Amino acid sequence: MMEVLGRIMCLAGAFFFLAGTVGLLRFPDSLSRLHALTKADNLGLGLVAVGLMLTSDSVLAAAKVGLIWIVAMISGSTICFLLGRSMLAGMRRRK
Amino acid sequence: MSMGLALDVLLIAALLLTSWRLLEASDLFQAIVLFISFGLFLSLVWLRLQAPDIALAEAAVGAGLAGVLLLGTFKGLEPDFRKKQEESKPCRLDRPGACPTRVHYLAALLGVLGLAGILTLAVLDLPRSANGLTELAVRAFEPGGIDHLVTAVLLDFRLYDTWLELAVLVLALLGVLGAGGRHSVRGLEPPWDPDPVLVWLVRLLIPVVFSAAVYLLLLGGHAPGGAFQAGVILASGLTLLWLAGYRSVTVLPRGLWYGLVICGFGSIEVLAIFASVHPETPVLGYPPGFSNPVILALESLATLSIGVVLATLTIETLGGRERTPHYSGKGDRP
C-alpha cells in the first residue's frame, strides 16, 4: 500500500519536473524560464521526496530524506531569487 | 529490452549529447553550464554502476567545484558573457607555416579515428566477466577494521595512493598560487559585496554543511562516504562563508594555514616513519590493534587538508579584492 502510494508520488514528481522542463524550453524570456523552472522543480522535488519517504526502510532514512528536501528547497529558492536579481540588474544595465 | 537497459541507453545518450554539445556550442557560458550537467549525468551513471562513493565525489567535485572554477575563470576572462565566441576565425599567427592547415586537421582526424578503433578493439577483447581484485584486497585487510570496502581500500590497501593524492592537492595549490603571483589568500575580500539574502542563506546553511561534512566523514567507515567527500563539502562551506563576508580561510594566520594544508599529507608521513621504526608494523601499514583510531585520525586530518586546500583554490580562482586602503574594485596584483 505504502509502496504503491510512494511510486505514484514519485511519478507525479517526475511529471512536474517534465512540466518545468517544457517551461524552460518554451518560455521566451530568461526571467519567466527561471520562474517556471524553480516553481515546478520545487514541487516536483517535494513529491519525489514524499514518495521516497513513504517507501523508505526506517524512520531515520525518511527523516534524512526530509532534511535533504528542506535544504534543497531553501537553497533552490534563494538561488532563484539571487539569479533573478542579477538577471534584472543585467537587463537594467543594458537599457 | 529490460528497464535497466533502457535506463542505461538513456543515460549514455544524455552523457554523449551533453559532451558533444558542450564542445560544439559557440557560446562559452552555455558550454560551462552543459559541463555542469555533464557532471551530474556522469554522477547518475556512477550510481547505476554501483559506485555510490564516486557518485558523491563526482556530484560534489565534477559538477560543483569544477563548474565553479570554470565559471570564476570565465568571469575573469570575459566580463560580458553574452558575447558569442566564434570558432571559425582564421589563425592569426604571423610566421608563415605556423597555422595548422587542412592537412594537419585531416591527420588529426585520422589519428582520433585510429584511437577510436584501437580502443574499441581493446574493449571488445576484454573478458566479459572476471572476478576482479576483491578477494586479493579483502585478504590484505586487518580483521575487524573498516566495513566499507572502498574506504578500506583507500586507507589500508592503497594508502600510498591516498598519500600521494594529498600531495598532488598541495602541489596544485602551489601552482595556482604561484601562477597568480601571491603567497596565500590571506586578506582577500569577496569580489562583490555580499547580498543580504545570500548572507541569510549562509547563516542558515552553514551548520548543516559542517555537520554534513562530519557526518560523511564518520559514515565512511561502514557506508559510502569518507574523507574526500567530507573534504569537498567542507571546502564548499568555507567558500560560502567567504562569499558571505564572514571569516573563513582568508583570516587564518599563516602558520595555521600552512599546518592545515600540510596536515593530511604530513600525518601519513608520520605514520610511515613510525611504521619504519616500529618492529611489528608493516610498511605503510598500521600498528596491529590500533588501526581503527589511527584510520579515523588520518581521515579527519585528510578531510581538513582537502577542505582547506580546495577552499583556497576556489577563493584564488574566484578572485578577490585586496584589503588595501584604496581599492579599485578588482584584484590588485603587483
Add this chain to the structure above:
Amino acid sequence: MNTFLLYSLAAVVLICLGVHGLIFRRHLLRKVMALNIISGGIFLLLISTAYRNGTEAADPIPQAMVLTGIVVTVSATAFALALIRRIHQDNPDADDDGDFGDRE
C-alpha cells in the same frame, strides 16, 4: 549487449570526443573541459570493468583508483585554469574573442 559492454563503448566514444575537442577547439577553456571529458571517459572505462561481476558487489579497487583520479583531475583543472588566467593577464592586447591562445 550487457551493461559492461554498453558502458565501455560509451567510454570509448567519450574519450574520442574529448580528444577531438582537445585538438580541434581553440579556446583554452574548451580545451580544459575536453580534458575533463577525457578523464570522465577513462573513469567510466575503469568502473565498467569493476562492474563486470554483475550480481555481486562491485570491485572496490578500481573505484578507489577512480576516486583518487577525480581528485587529481580537479587539481590539474584548477592549475590549468590558473595558468589560463595568467596567460590572459599577460596578453591584454589579445582580441576579445578569447583567441589569445594562438598569440606568440
